[in-house]
Amino acid sequence: MNRAIRYSSKKVILIALAIGLLPIMLGTLLVYLKTSSDLSRTSDNAAHEASRQITVMLNEAEAAANELINIAGVPCSEVAKELREAVATYRFLRATNLAMDNQVYCSSLYGTDVNLTVNPQNYLRGRLRLVDQASPGPKTSVLILRVQHGTKSVLVGIDGRHIQDALHLINKHSNLSLQVGNTWMTQYGITHTPPYKDFPTAPKTLLSNEYGFTVYAAYPAGTLVKHTFDTYSVLLGLLLALGIFTGLLTYWMLGRVLAPSMELQRALSADEFIPFLQPVISSTSGKWVGCEVLIRWNHPHEGIIAPNSFIPLAERSNLIIAMTRRLMHKTAQQLAPYASRLEQPFHVGFNVSAKHFENFDLVDDCILFLRAFKPGAIIMVLEMTERELIKPTPTALQLIERLHDLGVKIALDDFGTGHSSLSYLQRFKVDFIKIDQSFISMIGADALSVHILDSILDLALKLDLQVLAEGIETEEQRDYLGACGVDFMQGYFYAKPMPIDDFLSTLLDKTSLSKKTAWVDNPGSTATCPASAQP
Numbered sequence: 001m002n003r004a005i006r007y008s009s010k011k012v013i014l015i016a017l018a019i020g021l022l023p024i025m026l027g028t029l030l031v032y033l034k035t036s037s038d039l040s041r042t043s044d045n046a047a048h049e050a051s052r053q054i055t056v057m058l059n060e061a062e063a064a065a066n067e068l069i070n071i072a073g074v075p076c077s078e079v080a081k082e083l084r085e086a087v088a089t090y091r092f093l094r095a096t097n098l099a100m101d102n103q104v105y106c107s108s109l110y111g112t113d114v115n116l117t118v119n120p121q122n123y124l125r126g127r128l129r130l131v132d133q134a135s136p137g138p139k140t141s142v143l144i145l146r147v148q149h150g151t152k153s154v155l156v157g158i159d160g161r162h163i164q165d166a167l168h169l170i171n172k173h174s175n176l177s178l179q180v181g182n183t184w185m186t187q188y189g190i191t192h193t194p195p196y197k198d199f200p201t202a203p204k205t206l207l208s209n210e211y212g213f214t215v216y217a218a219y220p221a222g223t224l225v226k227h228t229f230d231t232y233s234v235l236l237g238l239l240l241a242l243g244i245f246t247g248l249l250t251y252w253m254l255g256r257v258l259a260p261s262m263e264l265q266r267a268l269s270a271d272e273f274i275p276f277l278q279p280v281i282s283s284t285s286g287k288w289v290g291c292e293v294l295i296r297w298n299h300p301h302e303g304i305i306a307p308n309s310f311i312p313l314a315e316r317s318n319l320i321i322a323m324t325r326r327l328m329h330k331t332a333q334q335l336a337p338y339a340s341r342l343e344q345p346f347h348v349g350f351n352v353s354a355k356h357f358e359n360f361d362l363v364d365d366c367i368l369f370l371r372a373f374k375p376g377a378i379i380m381v382l383e384m385t386e387r388e389l390i391k392p393t394p395t396a397l398q399l400i401e402r403l404h405d406l407g408v409k410i411a412l413d414d415f416g417t418g419h420s421s422l423s424y425l426q427r428f429k430v431d432f433i434k435i436d437q438s439f440i441s442m443i444g445a446d447a448l449s450v451h452i453l454d455s456i457l458d459l460a461l462k463l464d465l466q467v468l469a470e471g472i473e474t475e476e477q478r479d480y481l482g483a484c485g486v487d488f489m490q491g492y493f494y495a496k497p498m499p500i501d502d503f504l505s506t507l508l509d510k511t512s513l514s515k516k517t518a519w520v521d522n523p524g525s526t527a528t529c530p531a532s533a534q535p
């Protein structure tokens, strides 16, 4: 049985693990999705904000360029001051330049000392370009806006540090970059490969319809996990605790009820329950006139397991009906071929439980059992135990009626051990009583104990019930009960419960012996019965 439970425990552990992991996984998934959507939203917001701020800078630069376009073509010496004033006036500007026929001839930084040819194709939509500018001053980048009217053009440069600052300040955790043509600028400066590729989390792309630049926002790899743990650590801790709790609860509950009953179900499907028979001896003839069928679990690892360790569970888990049905079927299969060599009629007793009295399935089971034998060859006896409360419901009473109609006898097992012996005798039409072995063991003990046994025998006699004494272990018990008129005996004194094959071979040996010597299991005794219990 231990091995069986260990085997079931593996399943129970797996189920408990699965159920314990379920809230953890579902919860983590939800938290993960929430974090993902949070990051996606902030990434989107950051991209929009960066685009807005760069647009503001470009709008300002465009306003400056539109003012300066009017003086393009005018000699540099006359307009150099205006170029410098524009740089001072507009917040983001770093330099302004005038060009004619794409040749820059005047610069706010260098005056006339400039020799630069502009190629409009290097400019996105002919207007925008992002470049590194090494001098003068600190190395920085410049976003150049070009405005052209005919042959005149103005180039205004936005200081890249303003853009870098904006990208940096909008969201410190996300990585924002600006793309103009094939050049990208991050908050760290200009790169010539797409920097967003290194930031695969929550990537967002926003194209400026007005200027054609693109803003990328994304988070570095691992941000999702880090953010999840940083933001939802308490919730994740609670989920973990919930998972452990549900897992342990499941383990506890399954371990208590489900696992062993699953093991019983498995054993039933694997046909591991087998009948053992214990002979019932006639007190008068001393012959084996019947048997009680006692179930055994032939466990693949544990060997033969006694019924007390699994019958209560089988009753609780409703498997008892199927088990009894299977037991009847197996007994019939093995006993039927030898039926003609058994005492006629031969009593075959089966134990039934309270569950059997809840519907009429038992009638069909008994019909099937009896069908395996010639009519009259077998007397089927159903032993209802008094230890388990069987309610005298209309169904139970009708069931007994139907069983009686089939010729099935009802025995009251463990008589005297419960609280309802007398009411059972009254309500159920009982044919036999089986005196419990606890009373039999009183024989030879003190006078008071024997008196109790005598009273039970006296009652049975007065009610005209057939009596079977079980648990006979000594000659003295046998002799005493025989003298008291007990009809049938059962106990280790005669034989222990045994597999059907052993039962049949012992019985058939005895039968063939009896043909020569007239064998009996209880030769005449000299014991006397007290007057009250005498037949």
Ligand SMILES: Nc1nc2c(ncn2[C@@H]2O[C@@H]3COP(=O)(O)O[C@H]4[C@@H](O)[C@H](n5cnc6c(=O)[nH]c(N)nc65)O[C@@H]4COP(=O)(O)O[C@H]3[C@H]2O)c(=O)[nH]1
Pocket (backbone or CB within 6 Å): 278, 293, 294, 295, 306, 307, 308, 311, 320, 324, 327, 350, 351, 352, 353, 383, 385, 413, 414, 437, 470, 471, 472, 473, 490, 491, 492, 493, 497
């Ligand atoms: N000490 C001692 N014991 C003796 C002696 N003679 C017989 N016994 C044992 O006493 C029990 C008699 O069966 P029970 O009262 O119906 O008590 C049975 C019965 O209530 C239940 N049981 C057995 N088979 C089935 C079954 O197929 N269905 C149901 N519902 N219960 C069953 O399990 C109980 C125990 O069965 P077992 O372990 O086979 O134990 C059997 C039997 O082996 C004896 O001389 N000395």
